[in-house]
Amino acid sequence: MAEGKHRAPETDAAQALHGFEASDGAVTPPLQPSTTFARQRDYSLLSGDYQRDHSPTLHPAEALLAQLEGGSAAMLYASGMAAAAAVIQSLRPGDHIVAQRVMYWGLRKWLQGFCQDFGIALDLVDAEQPGAIQAALRPGETRIVWIETPSNPMWEVVDIAAAADAAHGAGAKLVVDSTVATPVQSQPLALGADIVFHSATKYLNGHSDVLAGALVTADSESELWQRAKAYRAQGGAMLGAFEAWLLLRGMRTLYLRVARASESALWLAQRLSGHPKVAEVLYPGLEGHPGHAVAARQMRGGFGGMLSIRVTGGREAALRTAGACDVFLRATSLGGVESLIEHRATIEGESSPVPEDLLRISVGIEDRNDLLADLEQALDKGTSDA
Ligand SMILES: *Cc1c(COP(=O)(O)O)cnc(C)c1O
Numbered sequence: 001m002a003e004g005k006h007r008a009p010e011t012d013a014a015q016a017l018h019g020f021e022a023s024d025g026a027v028t029p030p031l032q033p034s035t036t037f038a039r040q041r042d043y044s045l046l047s048g049d050y051q052r053d054h055s056p057t058l059h060p061a062e063a064l065l066a067q068l069e070g071g072s073a074a075m076l077y078a079s080g081m082a083a084a085a086a087v088i089q090s091l092r093p094g095d096h097i098v099a100q101r102v103m104y105w106g107l108r109k110w111l112q113g114f115c116q117d118f119g120i121a122l123d124l125v126d127a128e129q130p131g132a133i134q135a136a137l138r139p140g141e142t143r144i145v146w147i148e149t150p151s152n153p154m155w156e157v158v159d160i161a162a163a164a165d166a167a168h169g170a171g172a173k174l175v176v177d178s179t180v181a182t183p184v185q186s187q188p189l190a191l192g193a194d195i196v197f198h199s200a201t202k203y204l205n206g207h208s209d210v211l212a213g214a215l216v217t218a219d220s221e222s223e224l225w226q227r228a229k230a231y232r233a234q235g236g237a238m239l240g241a242f243e244a245w246l247l248l249r250g251m252r253t254l255y256l257r258v259a260r261a262s263e264s265a266l267w268l269a270q271r272l273s274g275h276p277k278v279a280e281v282l283y284p285g286l287e288g289h290p291g292h293a294v295a296a297r298q299m300r301g302g303f304g305g306m307l308s309i310r311v312t313g314g315r316e317a318a319l320r321t322a323g324a325c326d327v328f329l330r331a332t333s334l335g336g337v338e339s340l341i342e343h344r345a346t347i348e349g350e351s352s353p354v355p356e357d358l359l360r361i362s363v364g365i366e367d368r369n370d371l372l373a374d375l376e377q378a379l380d381k382g383t384s385d386a
Contacts, residue, residue, distance in 0.1 A: 014255075031057055052233055065216055068183040068251075069196050074215065075215050078243075079211045079237075081107065084177075085110070086232055086235070088114060088120075094120075095120050098123050098137060102126070102151055104152045105347075121138075128158050142171070143172055145174050145175070147174070147177065149177075152180070156290070161191045163176075177197045179202050180335075182204070182258050194224070195215055195225075200212035204254065207246075210243045259301065261335075261365060265283065272372075277317075277380070281307060281310075283303065305364075313383045317383045318343055318382070324377065326378075327339065328371070328375070338364045339371055343359055361375075
């Protein structure tokens with residue numbers, strides 16, 4: 001990979017790092033679906049023996065992601081949740097985790113159940129508040145600090161460098177869910193994080209057609225990484241070859257897609273601020289957002305493609321607004337080329353800390369005027385009785 005080092009990440013992504021060598025001159029990486037690999041007559045192996053611990057199609061995608069994040073190694077999993085579980089399952093009973101209170105709810109919910117069942121202590125904290133992580137740490141006992149920035153669905157921003165300092169001071173590792181920021185706009189490892197997590201289902205793939213997760217480590221020799229690696233091979237949560245191949249294809253346009261989504265999201269956030277039917281726009285690129293100063297310092301090239309709006313008239317008006325959209329699709333998930341709108345409280349259920357009037361918006365790569373016009377007519381219809 002030394003050759004790729006002096007090139008811009010846009011070049012590495014577009015060319016898939018040239019992490020493959022085709023004997024026939026192919027310019028795209030091959031797809032190798034074989035689950036098993038034959039031995040020579042002397043019983044030696046040519047590469048690996050079985051796809052669960054050796055899947056050649058994964059290597060170029062993992063190498064590219066490691067390069068884009070500035071890490072020493074990456075691993076792909078069957079979903080984001082499988083990648084998160086791999087980190088948490090490398091802990092032992094009696095260990096302690098500090099995690100963010102308002103984050104991707106599926107992970108928070110799973111963490112709470114898993115930690116309870118397996119004797120791992122868990123503290124949920126408002127990680128975006130200075131000092132909150134520090135106060136929850138138990139030196140010698142805390143193994144992992146887990147943050148997400150910008151975080152679902154309020155897009156709060158956590159100071160990664162400060163979180164890394166606090167975690168390391170207590171002997172813990174910092175894991176950053178960088179699904180929303182992507183390697184295009186955030187480099188958590190350079191800020192001191194130990195592991196970067198992605199739901200690769202989202203921006204990395206970018207086309208809403210692959211379920212995948214990823215971990216990238218700063219130190220591939222660490223005990224945590226070695227345990228997670230063994231766990232993937234044995235537990236079997238690795239990504240399938242076809243999905244890895246599609247994911248790499250998606251990653252080749254990552255920089256274009258993220259730049260476009262991020263520009264449009266900022267433009268929409270600005271246009272919707274002050275709209276009479278919008279009580280609040282949540283977007284870290286807006287100067288009035290509580291996380292703006294930290295985001296401006298630790299993100300680059302924009303503030304991401306995700307924003308939320310709080311609709312005047314509460315839950316019913318929010319649901320009617322979503323129902324009136326024609327261009328935005330009413331769907332969960334994020335980071336695809338198509339724009340999505342979602343009433344989060346409906347998805348998360350009763351225990352959710354998400355306001356009832358909130359609509360989460362994933363901005364795609366469509367014409368931004370179409371997106372704004374759609375939201376404006378939907379807000380008019382949705383809030384007309386309010
Ligand atoms: C989607 C998502 C996850 C979970 O990933 P899956 O690929 O759905 O398993 C975790 N974190 C964030 C921020 C996400 O958006």
